Structure formats: structure tokens, C-alpha cells
Amino acid sequence: NAASDATGSGTGVLGKKLTFNTTLNNGAYVLVDQSRGGGVETYSANNGSSLPGDLVSDADNSFTDKGQAAAVSAHYNIEKVYDYYKNNFNRNSYDNKGATLKSTVHYGNDYNNAFWNGQQMVYGDGDGRTFIPLSGSLDVTGHELTHAVTEYTAGLQYRSQPGALNESMSDVFGNFIEGNHDYLVGEDVYTPNTPGDALRSMSDPTKYGQPDNMSDYVHTGQDNGGVHTNSGIPNKAAYLTIESVGWDKAQKIYYRALTTYLSPRSQFSDARAALLQATSDLYGQGAEYNAVASAWDQVGVK
Ligand SMILES: O=C(NO)[C@]12CC[C@H](CC1)C2
Numbered sequence: 001n002a003a004s005d006a007t008g009s010g011t012g013v014l015g016k017k018l019t020f021n022t023t024l025n026n027g028a029y030v031l032v033d034q035s036r037g038g039g040v041e042t043y044s045a046n047n048g049s050s051l052p053g054d055l056v057s058d059a060d061n062s063f064t065d066k067g068q069a070a071a072v073s074a075h076y077n078i079e080k081v082y083d084y085y086k087n088n089f090n091r092n093s094y095d096n097k098g099a100t101l102k103s104t105v106h107y108g109n110d111y112n113n114a115f116w117n118g119q120q121m122v123y124g125d126g127d128g129r130t131f132i133p134l135s136g137s138l139d140v141t142g143h144e145l146t147h148a149v150t151e152y153t154a155g156l157q158y159r160s161q162p163g164a165l166n167e168s169m170s171d172v173f174g175n176f177i178e179g180n181h182d183y184l185v186g187e188d189v190y191t192p193n194t195p196g197d198a199l200r201s202m203s204d205p206t207k208y209g210q211p212d213n214m215s216d217y218v219h220t221g222q223d224n225g226g227v228h229t230n231s232g233i234p235n236k237a238a239y240l241t242i243e244s245v246g247w248d249k250a251q252k253i254y255y256r257a258l259t260t261y262l263s264p265r266s267q268f269s270d271a272r273a274a275l276l277q278a279t280s281d282l283y284g285q286g287a288e289y290n291a292v293a294s295a296w297d298q299v300g301v302k
């Protein structure tokens with residue numbers, strides 16, 4: 001990887017001063033970090049919807065304009081997400097072959113969402129009430145990039161139980177990447193006028209309207225068969241597992257299950273089996289194994 005020319009700095013969505021790698025290109029500094037895999041590149045759609053839009057640039061490598069904050073956060077956070085997968089699992093980007101990590105911010109108008117479109121990450125600005133610019137959250141950026149990791153590994157289909165597992169894996173790794181053990185999703189960018197709330201809770205999914213037991217699985221045609229609702233069930237199992245076996249072992253168990261045992265049509269019961277197999281591979285069939293079995297028993301999945 002070519003070393004990036006420069007170290008830029010700027011102000012992120014949450015007002016923090018951040019530093020990150022940039023590249024001097026034709027007399028301006030662009031948000032291109034050439035030091036990580038095939039590069040981290042951050043673009044702006046300028047509130048339109050054509051992708052990827054324009055590389056975000058600055059004349060003096062100091063990205064302090066308000067309009068640059070979403071890009072600063074996306075660039076900085078994706079560097080961290082790249083480092084998480086490389087440092088913990090020696091995974092070189094989502095394809096493990098150094099794919100370039102492209103993000104576009106300022107997508108659409110008042111867009112209260114973010115997504116992986118199969119080629120890149122895309123972040124809305126939010127409407128300022130439900131969300132502020134979504135790239136400001138490390139667990140959200142980790143969530144989005146994990147959709148790409150899942151696509152290149154388990155390939156969990158984005159509907160019904162496989163889709164809820166897909167969503168859960170993104171919440172689980174978003175949580176691991178953020179590392180603050182809050183088990184909350186999106187709290188940093190959700191409802192700026194309501195402190196302490198979140199989009200989802202993994203420790204208590206019911207707090208935000210998700211089921212935490214198979215007995216309450218929601219059968220619906222909405223949202224690809226309720227993938228953002230029924231993810232509460234595997235999320236609760238993950239919370240129970242992490243609390244029992246500890247953060248580090250849980251990360252290894254989840255990564256091995258995602259990349260080795262899960263497949264496109266895996267159901268919740270297959271996820272239980274995959275996690276048990278991964279645990280057995282790594283730690284045998286003792287306390288950790290029993291903890292995983294108990295977690296899935298508690299959410300009603302055999
Ligand atoms: O769950 C999600 N996508 O599948 C969300 C929705 C709002 C946050 C950004 C993207 C999480």
C-alpha cells in the first residue's frame with residue numbers, strides 16, 4: 001500500500017477533533033487513506049442520490065467546515081473498522097483481499113438511514129430530529145461494513161430468519177468495534193433531543209419494540225420479513241453469551257461462526273449450532289460451550 005501523503009485533521013459529527021490519513025492530489029488534500037488495504041475513500045453525494053459522488057477534498061488538509069463533519073467521521077470511523085478486522089482477525093477489508101472501502105455521505109435529503117449497497121457504504125444526514133448524520137456513530141459504521149463482511153462470508157440472505165441473523169451480526173460486530181459495552185445501537189446519532197435512548201438495545205431488545213424470545217417472533221411481510229425486528233432474538237443471545245464468556249472469547253466465537261459455519265439460508269437454530277461448533281473448535285465443550293447453549297435456550301431457540 002502506498003503510504004498516504006498526509007495526515008489530515010478535522011471536526012467530526014459529534015464535534016470531536018479527529019486525525020486521519022489523506023492524500024495530496026493535484027494541489028488539494030482528499031479523503032483517501034492509502035495505508036489500509038486497497039484504501040479508504042470518502043465521498044459526498046452533495047445531497048443527491050448518485051453514487052459515489054465526489055471525493056471530499058480540502059485545500060489545507062484541515063477539514064473543519066460544518067459541511068465536512070459527516071465525511072470526517074465516516075473516514076475516521078472506517079479506518080477504525082478496517083483496523084478492528086485486521087488487528088483482531090487478520091482480515092484485510094470485507095473481502096479479505098484488500099477491497100477499497102468506499103463511503104458516501106450527504107446522501108439524499110434528511111435521509112434517516114444508512115446502507116451497504118453491495119459495492120459501498122452510504123450515509124444519510126438524518127433530519128436532525130430522528131438522526132443526525134449517521135456516519136457519526138462508530139457502531140453504525142461498523143454495522144454497515146459488517147454487512148459487507150457477511151456478504152463475502154456467510155452470505156446470509158436478507159430476509160426472514162437469515163436476514164435477522166444478518167442484521168444481528170452487524171449489530172454484534174458494531175458493538176464489538178465500538179467497544180464501549182453499551183450494547184446499544186445508534187445511540188450516538190439517534191434523537192439528539194432525547195439523551196440516553198437508542199435505536200436498538202441488545203441487552204434488552206424489548207425496550208425498543210423488538211422480541212427477545214422465539215415465542216415472540218414477528219411474522220410479517222414488512223422489512224424483508226421483519227429483519228430489523230426479529231434481530232432482537234439473536235441479539236439477546238449474543239448479549240447473554242458475551243456477558244458469560246467475556247468480550248474476547250465471544251468475538252472469536254462469533255467471527256468463526258460467521259466466516260466458517262453460517263450460510264445463506266441459515267435459520268436461528270443453525271446459528272445456535274454454528275456458534276456451538278465454533279465454541280467447541282476454540283474452547284472445547286466446557287463452560288463456554290454451556291454458556292452458548294444456555295444463551296440460546298433463554299431466547300427459545302434449540
Ligand atoms: O439497521 C440498520 N440498517 O440495516 C441501520 C438503520 C439505522 C442505523 C443505520 C442503518 C442502523
Ligand SMILES: [Ca+2]
Nearest residue numbers: 139182184185
Ligand atoms: Ca453503541
Ligand SMILES: [Zn+2]
Nearest residue numbers: 143147167170
Ligand atoms: Zn443493517
